Every structure is written in structure tokens, then in C-alpha cells.
Amino acid sequence: MNTTPSTSTSTSTSTSTFNGVPIQVPLEIITEEEMAFLEAALSSALPLFPPRCSSPSSLFRVAAIASLPSSPKSQSQPLRSPDIEDSTPPAPVGSLLHRFRSRRALAVTDITGSEWCEKQVEFGLLHGRPKRTAAMEAGSIRHAELEEEVVEKVEIQIKSIEESWALKFMNFMVGANQLLFEGLTRELPVIGVVEDTWMIGVIDELQMPVGESSLNPCLVDTKTRYRATIPSEAQKRNARLQLMCYKYLWDNLVVNDFPTGHFFDHFALNPQYVLSEDIRQYSSSLGFEAKTFEEVVSYFRNTCSMLPPSDEQLLLRYELQSDHSILEEYKFSFDANWFKNEIQKRLEFWRGEREAEYVSDAERWKCRFCKFSASCPVTLASSNKAE
DNA sequence: ATTGCTTAAAGG
Numbered sequence: 001m002n003t004t005p006s007t008s009t010s011t012s013t014s015t016s017t018f019n020g021v022p023i024q025v026p027l028e029i030i031t032e033e034e035m036a037f038l039e040a041a042l043s044s045a046l047p048l049f050p051p052r053c054s055s056p057s058s059l060f061r062v063a064a065i066a067s068l069p070s071s072p073k074s075q076s077q078p079l080r081s082p083d084i085e086d087s088t089p090p091a092p093v094g095s096l097l098h099r100f101r102s103r104r105a106l107a108v109t110d111i112t113g114s115e116w117c118e119k120q121v122e123f124g125l126l127h128g129r130p131k132r133t134a135a136m137e138a139g140s141i142r143h144a145e146l147e148e149e150v151v152e153k154v155e156i157q158i159k160s161i162e163e164s165w166a167l168k169f170m171n172f173m174v175g176a177n178q179l180l181f182e183g184l185t186r187e188l189p190v191i192g193v194v195e196d197t198w199m200i201g202v203i204d205e206l207q208m209p210v211g212e213s214s215l216n217p218c219l220v221d222t223k224t225r226y227r228a229t230i231p232s233e234a235q236k237r238n239a240r241l242q243l244m245c246y247k248y249l250w251d252n253l254v255v256n257d258f259p260t261g262h263f264f265d266h267f268a269l270n271p272q273y274v275l276s277e278d279i280r281q282y283s284s285s286l287g288f289e290a291k292t293f294e295e296v297v298s299y300f301r302n303t304c305s306m307l308p309p310s311d312e313q314l315l316l317r318y319e320l321q322s323d324h325s326i327l328e329e330y331k332f333s334f335d336a337n338w339f340k341n342e343i344q345k346r347l348e349f350w351r352g353e354r355e356a357e358y359v360s361d362a363e364r365w366k367c368r369f370c371k372f373s374a375s376c377p378v379t380l381a382s383s384n385k386a387e
Numbered sequence: 388a389t390t391g392c393t394t395a396a397a398g399g
Contacts, residue, residue, distance in 0.1 A: 065393085100388075109396050116399080125388055132390040136397040140390095143397070164393070189395090202395055226398075235399065242396095369399045 063151045063171045063187070087262050088196050095352030097197070100125050103267070105191065106350065108201030108245040114346045115241050116234070116366065118356040121349075123372040130371040135226040138321045142224045143204070147187045150178070156282055162273040162293040166283075169300040174286060175206075176307055179217055183208040190249040193259065195343050197350075198266055203246045209311070216311040219246050224321045230328055231318055234363050240332060243314040244339045253304040260297055269293065 091098035097106065113121045124130065132140075158164050168189045175188040188203040205220040221243050225231070231239075264271050271294035275283070283290045290296045316330040348354050358378040359366050367373040 104394080107395055112396090128388050129390065132397065133399085135399075136390080139397045141397095158393085168394095187395095200395075204396090223398075232399080238399090366399070 063153050065153050065155050088193060088198060088266055092352050095350065096125055097350040105198040105200040108199060108242055111245060111346050112238050112242045114349055115342065116238055117359050118349045119358050119376060119378060120370050120372060122356040139224040142321065146222060150184060150186050156278055159276055160273065162269050163275060163279055165269065166275060166279060166293055166296045169296050170283060170286060173300060173303045176303055179206050179208060190246060190253060192249045192252040194248060195347055197347055199249065201246055201249055203250065215308050217308065218311045218313065218315055219243055220315045220317060222317045222319060224319055225327060226321055228320050228327060236330065239316050241342055244334055247310050247314060247334050248339065251309045254307045254309050258301040258304055260301060
């Protein structure tokens with residue numbers, strides 16, 4: 001018998017193994033504020049989680065990190081129900097979407113990446129992505145720190161694509177539960193269809209309002225900066241788009257029934273896949289008795305229908321990497337028209353309906369940070385223009 | 388195509 005996961009928070013990569021023992025979550029005395037919140041949540045009949053999961057005093061949410069030992073194998077798919085068909089159109093052959101994202105969904109950062117510069121995204125896909133910079137490294141470390149404040153991770157071996165999706169769904173359910181009972185969660189995975197395209201992302205932070213104002217969670221994204229400068233408009237616009245993607249995905253999950261059949265079909269997954277003993281025990285420790293992949297998705301679907309939509313106001317928080325001081329806090333509203341237009345524009349590029357667009361003249365400064373600038377036609381275009 | 392390879396997001 002192995003042990004429960006380590007409760008040590010000293011290292012950033014807590015790789016405590018999960019081996020069949022129900023996970024012990026640290027318990028704490030519940031405060032009056034938490035109790036008030038709990039009562040409010042219960043009276044609004046929002047969370048209906050199994051007892052194990054509904055402990056309001058859990059300090060951490062447990063998130064599963066998938067570790068894939070060998071090449072994943074799906075169990076042979078039995079009968080595909082004939083009435084369920086993939087409603088999303090196939091990516092045009094030869095498009096970047098088809099070549100690089102056909103077996104997995106487009107990521108929110110794929111959208112924001114192309115909003116920054118489509119040509120840079122294209123170069124990255126075709127010729128290899130640039131190395132991560134020191135600033136990116138520091139940003140990743142800071143985000144891991146923030147996540148560790150509220151999420152305890154356990155490592156779970158997965159044997160198939162179905163199991164990797166199952167963990168995503170379970171992490172969502174635990175995270176959503178944590179949001180309702182503790183008022184905050186971080187690094188929450190979301191998935192959905194945006195403009196006929198499957199999209200996935202990870203919400204940086206969700207918090208319930210502290211006052212009695214509303215029950216709508218607020219989406220937050222922390223951006224760390226290497227220098228103590230105010231972010232440029234292009235950077236803010238890019239981050240706004242990112243947050244709007246998350247809001248769209250969250251609200252979409254909450255308001256509409258998750259299209260289970262389309263999901264299985266689009267990603268060619270086997271709903272009847274029998275989960276490994278490890279995963280079933282992990283699921284059971286969360287309060288979900290699931291034997292097959294389909295059952296996990298079913299729990300996920302039910303969970304979504306009980307969640308509140310997010311606040312119209314979105315929050316961007318810029319902090320300095322050296323001392324975590326706040327450089328700027330920036331609230332803005334979801335703009336449905338702007339969002340839809342922006343998504344459609346970027347999807348045209350991903351679907352190969354048009355050539356990659358270069359940055360505008362006003363944002364040509366972006367090229368100074370791009371490792372592809374030397375071989376990019378945009379440089380030529382600008383020098384021609386100057387003559 | 389590959390930063391870390393299991394994925395997204397990391398910052399400009």
C-alpha cells in the first residue's frame with residue numbers, strides 16, 4: 001500500500017504518487033465568512049456534489065497531472081451510434097488547423113498568438129517555435145506558484161487519450177467545486193465549440209465576488225512583466241481577447257448542454273472505454289463513481305448545468321516579476337461583437353481561407369521581439385515602402 | 388513544428 005499524496009508544499013513539482021488510497025485533503029476550521037458563503041451557495045441550490053467532494057473546509061483542490069508511460073492506446077471502439085455525427089465541419093485539408101490541430105482542439109493561446117501576429121504563428125508551426133525567453137520562464141514559475149497556493153497535485157498514470165480527457169473533466173469538476181465552496185480556483189481547464197471549432201483553454205483564475213453583490217464568478221488573468229512598464233495597448237488587447245475566450249467557454253459550458261456525442265465523435269473517442277483501476281479510484285475519491293469514460297463526461301455535463309455564468313466584467317492584473325508588485329489592474333467588459341468578429345478573423349487564418357496577415361505598420365515594433373523577423377517578408381515590405 | 392513533450396500558456 002502506498003501513501004496518500006505528500007502535503008509538502010515546499011517544492012514546485014509535488015510528484016506524490018497516487019496508488020489507490022483515497023486522497024486525504026487537509027482540513028481547516030471553517031470561518032464565519034466561509035460559512036456564510038456556504039449557506040448562500042447551498043440556499044441557491046447550486047452545488048450538488050457527493051459528500052466526499054463537498055467538504056467546504058478543504059484547503060486545497062486536488063488536481064491530477066497526467067503521466068503517460070508509453071504510447072497511448074484506445075480501446076477498440078464498439079458501435080458508433082449512427083445518429084450522432086460530428087457537427088463541426090472538418091478542417092480544410094492543408095490548412096494549419098488541419099495539419100497541426102486536427103487531432104486536438106485549437107487552444108485559446110493559438111487564437112491569441114495569431115492575434116499578436118499570424119505570420120509569427122505560421123513561422124512557428126512550419127519552422128519550429130522560438131525558445132522560451134527568460135521573461136516567459138519567470139512567468140511560468142510565478143503561475144505555478146499561484147496555482148500551488150490553492151491546488152495540490154497528484155500524479156496519475158494514464159493509458160489512453162480517453163483517460164487524459166477524463167482527468168481534464170475531473171479537474172474541472174473539482175475546480176468548479178472549489179470555486180463555489182472556497183470562492184477561488186486557479187488553472188481551470190475548459191473546452192467548447194467556438195464558431196464551429198473545438199477550443200480548449202485553461203482559465204488562470206476564477207473568484208466569487210466577496211460582497212453580496214452577485215453569485216457570478218469573475219475571471220481573472222495575472223500577467224507578469226519583466227520590466228516595470230505599463231503594458232502596451234497591443235498587449236492589453238491580446239490579453240482581453242484571451243479572457244473573453246475563457247468567458248465564452250465557461251458560459252457556454254454553463255448555459256448550453258455539453259455536446260457529448262459531438263465531442264466523442266470529433267476526437268474519435270470511445271465512450272465505453274473502461275477506465276483504469278487507478279483512475280476509477282481517483283474518481284471515486286472525488287465522489288464520482290465512474291467505470292467508463294462516458295460516465296465521467298456525464299458527471300461533467302451535470303456539473304456544468306449547475307454552475308453560474310461568469311461576470312460581464314473581466315479582470316487583468318499586471319504584476320512585476322521581481323517583487324510581485326501590482327503594475328496595473330484593469331477591468332473591462334466582455335464585448336460579444338468584437339469577440340465574435342475577432343474569432344472569425346483568426347479562424348479564417350487557421351482554416352487557410354486566406355494568407356497569414358502581417359502586423360500593422362503601427363505595431364511593426366513587435367518584429368523586434370520576433371526571432372523570425374530576418375526571414376519575414378514584412379521587413380522587405382516595410383523597406384520597399386520607405387523608398 | 389517542438390520551450391518542458393502530456394498539454395496550454397508563458398511574455399512581447
